[in-house]
Amino acid sequence: xxxxxxxxxxxxxxxxxxxxxxxxxxxxxxxxxxxxxxxxxxxxxxxxxxxxxxxxxxxxxxxxxxxxxxxxxxxxxxxxxxxxxxxxxxxxxxxxxxxxxxxxxxxxxxxxxxxxxxxxxxxxxxxxxxxxxxxxxxxxxxxxxxxxxxxxxxxxxxxxxxxxxxxxxxxxxxxxxxxxxxxxxxxxxxxxxxxxxxxxxxxxxxxxxxxxxxxxxxxxxxxxxxxxxxxxxxxxxxxxxxxxxxxxxxxxxxxxxxxxxxxxxxxxxxxxxxxxxxxxxxxx
Numbered sequence: 001x002x003x004x005x006x007x008x009x010x011x012x013x014x015x016x017x018x019x020x021x022x023x024x025x026x027x028x029x030x031x032x033x034x035x036x037x038x039x040x041x042x043x044x045x046x047x048x049x050x051x052x053x054x055x056x057x058x059x060x061x062x063x064x065x066x067x068x069x070x071x072x073x074x075x076x077x078x079x080x081x082x083x084x085x086x087x088x089x090x091x092x093x094x095x096x097x098x099x100x101x102x103x104x105x106x107x108x109x110x111x112x113x114x115x116x117x118x119x120x121x122x123x124x125x126x127x128x129x130x131x132x133x134x135x136x137x138x139x140x141x142x143x144x145x146x147x148x149x150x151x152x153x154x155x156x157x158x159x160x161x162x163x164x165x166x167x168x169x170x171x172x173x174x175x176x177x178x179x180x181x182x183x184x185x186x187x188x189x190x191x192x193x194x195x196x197x198x199x200x201x202x203x204x205x206x207x208x209x210x211x212x213x214x215x216x217x218x219x220x221x222x223x224x225x226x227x228x229x230x231x232x233x234x235x236x237x238x239x240x241x242x243x244x245x246x247x248x249x250x251x252x253x254x255x256x257x258x259x260x261x262x263x264x265x266x267x268x269x270x271x272x273x274x275x276x277x278x279x280x281x282x283x284x
Contacts, residue, residue, distance in 0.1 A: 001262045002270065004033040004058065004079060005196065005219065005247025010042035010128035012135075014253035017046050020261075021053050027261050031271060033058035033247065035077055038092040038099075038177075039129045043083035058271065059083050062196060063186070064095065066176035073201045076182040077219065079245070080278045081191030091177055091185045099174055100130035106170040107136060110157060113169055116143060133158055134254040150256050179206070183213045192277045194245050197222040199229025204236065211240045216277045221246025221265045223257065243273045 007013040008020050015023070017034070024032050034046045034057055043059045050057035063076040081088065107119050117139055125135040136157075137149045146153040159168040186193040194217030198204055207215070220233040221244075237244050246263040249255075 001027075001029050001264055002031040002266050002268060003029060003247045003250070003261055003263050004060070004194075004245045004266065004270070005035055005062070005077065005222070005249045005263075006032045006261065007036055007062075007249070007251050008034060008042055008046070008127075010039060011036035012127060012132040012254055013251045014134075014138075017042055018049055018053075020250070020252075021046065021049050021055050021057075024055050024261050025053050029055060029262055030268065031056035031058060032261070033060040033077075033079055035060035035062040035079075035247075036129070037062050037132075038064055038095050040081065040083040040085070040088060042128060056271075058274075060191070061088060061092075061186075063092070063182040064174075064176050065179040065182040067179050067203065067206050070205060072203060072206075073176065074179040074182075074203050074206070075196035075201070076179065076186060077194040077196045077217075077245070078186035078189060078191040079194055079217070079274055081186060081189040085189035087185045087188035091181060095174075095177060096129050099132070102172050102174055103131035103133070103136065105172055106133070106157075107131075109170040109172075110136070110140075115140065115145060132254075134251075138254075149254060179210065180213055183210060183215055187214045190278065192216045192243065192274050194219055194243070197224055197249070198233060198236075199226070200224040204232055207236050207240070211242070215240075215242070217243035217245050217274065219246055220244045221263050223249060223259050243270065243277060245270060245274075 008017040047057045061078045065074045065076050067074045121139045125138045157168045157170040161167045183193045193215050196219045218233050218237050246266050248259045250261050
């Protein structure tokens with residue numbers, strides 16, 4: 001069994017890279033893609049640990065993008081990318097800096113609203129690239145304000161919404177990457193761009209356009225996908241000859257719902273299909 005969508009504590013998983021890889025080994029997986037949000041800094045360590053523990057590591061990334069034409073979030077997976085490639089670093093560094101600054105402002109708003117929390121408190125939980133909302137919630141949980149990460153308090157603090165007055169008291173919009181730039185950056189980094197969980201963000205309308213830019217895969221199997229999402233994703237895969245991928249989107253304790261590592265629907269041949277696309281680009 002394999003899993004092509006896995007996070008670590010480098011971004012927003014509660015488990016370290018070593019813990020994630022060991023867990024994959026325990027569950028009988030042969031390959032996992034490490035796809036931390038907007039960074040590749042943890043990939044060299046992951047690849048080395050994979051060799052030691054006996055798990056094949058697909059070097060990956062999940063880019064937090066936005067479809068500005070349709071006003072929707074879009075996540076692009078880059079699989080078999082070159083870690084540390086300048087095309088990805090140039091795109092992601094400003095986003096990581098912005099996310100960390102935004103998180104600091106969120107903590108200030110929460111503190112001003114009467115919660116006993118400081119930026120120093122939250123730093124204890126942060127991963128390798130900065131503070132995510134899950135880290136803020138973990139600090140609040142340990143102080144007794146809630147019993148889980150995704151709860152009523154999470155909505156009170158961070159809920160998106162229109163009109164603006166329906167938004168959470170600490171909600172601050174983050175300026176994401178343009179989806180077109182994300183796809184092109186993955187290609188420049190030698191990777192295969194894959195549309196992550198299109199059903200979750202209702203991204204189907206953009207697929208025809210993104211294929212023209214170099215989208216090569218679609219995540220059919222994902223915990224948020226219902227049968228309709230899978231079917232529509234499969235139809236687009238057939239229409240454009242996209243590689244069919246899937247994964248658990250594993251975040252450990254920080255996941256919205258409990259999920260197990262592994263994607264039973266995928267076979268190892270998916271990796272060869274991805275590599276064939278990657279090799280094809282080298283000939284362009």
